[in-house]
Amino acid sequence: MLAVVKSAPVDGPEGTSVSDCPVPKPGPDEVLIRVAAAAVCGTDKHIYHWDPSIRDKVTPPRIYGHEFCGFVEELGSRAQRTYEGHLEIGDYVSAEMHVVCGECPRCRSGNGHICDRTRIYGLHEDGAFAEFVKVPAANVVKLGRYVPLRVGAFLDALGNAVHATSVCDMAGKSVAITGFGPIGAMAAAIAEHSGATTVIVTDVSDHALETARRWAASHNFANLHAFNVRTMAAEEVKREVDAVTDGDGVDIVLEMSGAPSAINLALDIVRMGGMLSLLGLPAGHSVTINDYTRNVIFKGVTMQGIIGRRMYGTWQRMLALLKSGLNVEWIVQAAYDSLNDFHEGVARFDRHEALKVVFFPEGEKAANQRLK
Ligand SMILES: [Zn+2]
Ligand SMILES: [Zn+2]
Structure with a gap:
C-alpha cells in the first residue's frame, strides 16, 4: 500500500517519503480500516519539519497522520463489539487515536484524556496517511451518513474544538x-x-x-x-x-x-x-x-x-452537533486525490492557504462510492 512515511530525522521532503509499505495485519483486538480521507494537522507539520517539540515522540521510519475516516476492512479475532452497534466489514468509521492505558487513576476515574501513558497513533505508532491503518477496536467510532467524508477526515481536530467549547x-x-x-x-x-x-x-x-x-x-x-x-x-x-x-x-x-x-x-x-x-x-x-x-x-x-477529547463524551457530543446541522465542511480548503501530492498539500498548509488539507488515498469519488 502507499503510505506517507517519516523516513529520516530531517526537515522537509528529504525526511518524508511517499512509499510502498506492507498492509498492516490487525492483532486480535484490532481493526484494519481502509482510509477514505485523512487531514493534515499542526502536529503533522511539526513532524514534517522535524521540530524539536516532537523529536522525542516519533522514531523514523513511522507512517504518520492521526485525523482520518474510512471503512472497516478486517476485524481481529476478538475485535467484535457487543455494544454501540456491531462492527461490520464496510462500516463507515473514524477512531480516537489517543490510546490510553485504562489502568491509571486518571483512566479509572473517566479522565483518560489526561492519561500520561497515552500512545498516539500517527506519532508513537503507525498512523493514517496510508491506504490502510490498524487501530484498537475499542477506539473505533461508527459514523453516520450525516458526516461528509471531508469532515470525517478531521474529527480528531473537531473533537479538540468541541472539547474546548464544552466548558x-x-x-x-x-x-x-x-x-x-x-x-x-x-x-x-x-x-x-x-x-x-x-x-x-x-x-x-x-x-x-x-x-x-x-x-x-x-x-x-x-x-x-x-x-x-x-x-x-x-x-x-x-x-x-x-x-x-x-x-x-x-x-x-x-x-x-x-x-x-x-x-x-x-x-x-x-x-x-x-x-x-x-x-x-x-x-x-x-x-x-x-x-x-x-x-x-x-x-x-x-x-x-483542554487536551485531546474526552473518551468518549466529546465524540458523542461532536456527532450530535454534526447530526443537528453543524457545518464545518467549508474548513477544508484543499483536497487531493492521492497521497503522492503530500508534499504539495503540506506546503499549502504551511503557507496558510488552506485551514484544512485533506487527502483521499483512493480518490474522493471512489471513497464516496463506498459510503453505504
Ligand atoms: Zn491533530
Ligand atoms: Zn491511563
Missing part, C-alpha cells in the same frame, strides 16, 4: 476566539451553531480575519466582530470588545493561539467571573501573566486547560 453552555453568551486557525474556525462554527449571541475573533492575519468574515456572511451571522491584534493595540481591542458586550466584557474566551499576548488579552477582555478555555500551546512553553491580581484573582475567572 459551558454557549447559548445566549458572548464568545471570543483568540486565533482563527483551523481549530479556531471550528470553534467559531460551534459557537454560532450553539446559539452564542456574539462571536469575537482575533488574529494577526488579515487573511484569517477575512475568512472569518466570509464564513459569518455565508451563515447570515451578523454578530461577528473580527480584530487584527497585530495592527490594533490591546487597549483598543478591549474597548471594541467592551462596546459589543454592553461594557461588561466577554462571557467566554476560547484561546486557540498559544501566543502570550493573546492569553493576556483573553484575561483582559473576559468579564468578571468569566470562563477561559485554553487550547493553544505557547512556543516557549512559559507565559508571563500581566496583572494576575486583577485579571485572575479579583476577576474570579475560571480557566480550563
